[in-house]
Amino acid sequence: MTTCTPAQGNATGTFHIASSLAAALDALNDYGPEGAAFAGGTWIMRAPIRHQPLKGCYVAIGKIPELTEIRIGPDAIEIGAAVTHAALASALADLPEFAVLTAAAGRSANPAVRAMATIGGNLATSDFSAADCVPALLCLDAQIEVSSRSGHERMSLEAFLTQRSALAPGRLLTKIVVPRSRHKTAHARLTLRKAGDYPVAIVSLSLDVDATNHVRAARIAIGSVETVARRWERLETALLDRLLDPSRAADMAADLADEFAGRDSVEAPPWYRVSVLPGLVRRATATALGA
Numbered sequence: 001m002t003t004c005t006p007a008q009g010n011a012t013g014t015f016h017i018a019s020s021l022a023a024a025l026d027a028l029n030d031y032g033p034e035g036a037a038f039a040g041g042t043w044i045m046r047a048p049i050r051h052q053p054l055k056g057c058y059v060a061i062g063k064i065p066e067l068t069e070i071r072i073g074p075d076a077i078e079i080g081a082a083v084t085h086a087a088l089a090s091a092l093a094d095l096p097e098f099a100v101l102t103a104a105a106g107r108s109a110n111p112a113v114r115a116m117a118t119i120g121g122n123l124a125t126s127d128f129s130a131a132d133c134v135p136a137l138l139c140l141d142a143q144i145e146v147s148s149r150s151g152h153e154r155m156s157l158e159a160f161l162t163q164r165s166a167l168a169p170g171r172l173l174t175k176i177v178v179p180r181s182r183h184k185t186a187h188a189r190l191t192l193r194k195a196g197d198y199p200v201a202i203v204s205l206s207l208d209v210d211a212t213n214h215v216r217a218a219r220i221a222i223g224s225v226e227t228v229a230r231r232w233e234r235l236e237t238a239l240l241d242r243l244l245d246p247s248r249a250a251d252m253a254a255d256l257a258d259e260f261a262g263r264d265s266v267e268a269p270p271w272y273r274v275s276v277l278p279g280l281v282r283r284a285t286a287t288a289l290g291a
């Protein structure tokens with residue numbers, strides 16, 4: 001039994017470095033609601049800036065071998081939850097079908113943060129609307145593995161997003177499984193300044209395009225515009241069976257963008273986040289086409 005000594009602001013709280021997945025799950029289970037995973041720490045370290053309390057007990061998961069592995073198989077890739085953004089971008093750099101994820105992981109934040117921030121932390125942080133890997137993995141139809149002492153559970157990323165804020169104590173996101181395809185993919189993000197900013201809006205897309213550049217299937221996800229990233233199914237349908245043309249795609253996006261209610265924040269007003277979507281769609285489709 002691992003005991004937790006909750007403390008105000010974690011000044012004297014517990015920090016448990018887990019050497020195996022079983023040890024991490026045991027510690028999280030024992031700590032209950034007082035405990036949480038500590039992955040890269042890049043979100044947790046800014047809790048005081050957000051006026052959020054720290055947990056009394058953290059379980060560091062960054063040294064657990066199976067959580068830091070990337071397996072590239074013939075049908076799918078499996079990414080351990082504690083893989084950093086930098087390691088992920090480097091591992092996928094030669095796989096064009098994952099260009100969207102390589103760009104999401106390889107261009108977020110800045111090099112120092114990318115060396116620490118993990119993909120699991122990016123997906124599990126329920127109040128982080130601007131996470132780059134969430135829309136990228138939505139458009140890639142990713143599955144999420146959640147583990148606890150009683151076993152593993154597989155679910156779609158969409159399902160995980162609906163339940164992550166209420167993830168029971170003792171449960172850990174352990175793996176992301178992404179199917180392989182021949183799709184053309186791209187990630188377009190807008191920041192107000194060049195480096196370090198959270199993106200105002202993100203368009204991630206995965207398109208199955210035939211030899212004549214007609215769209216046979218489309219998955220498009222929008223991040224940072226609303227509180228939680230989601231697919232843009234009306235735009236996906238509008239693109240089907242049409243010749244993929246970045247300007248036409250941007251025009252369709254402009255016609256359909258009124259379904260988004262932008263979120264308000266100090267960085268940008270709601271209308272602005274929505275108004276930049278057509279331009280990002282144009283940029284993402286052009287990138288996917290290699291134009």
Ligand SMILES: Cc1cc2nc3c(=O)[nH]c(=O)nc-3n(C[C@H](O)[C@H](O)[C@H](O)COP(=O)(O)OP(=O)(O)OC[C@H]3O[C@@H](n4cnc5c(N)ncnc54)[C@H](O)[C@@H]3O)c2cc1C
Pocket residue numbers: 036037038039040041042043044045046081082108109110113116117118119120121122123124125128130131132133171172173174196197198199
């Ligand atoms: C200045 C700055 C700019 C940034 N800009 C961007 C950006 O533009 N785009 C972007 O995507 N990211 C950005 N980030 C990084 C962002 O903080 C991380 O991507 C991510 O959200 C947190 O990952 P982490 O591994 O550091 O998580 P942590 O800080 O360790 O944890 C965050 C939360 O997730 C929980 N958690 C972590 N791992 C798991 C798990 N495996 N299972 C269950 N719960 C878990 C923790 O308990 C905690 O509640 C930025 C960070 C900084 C400091």
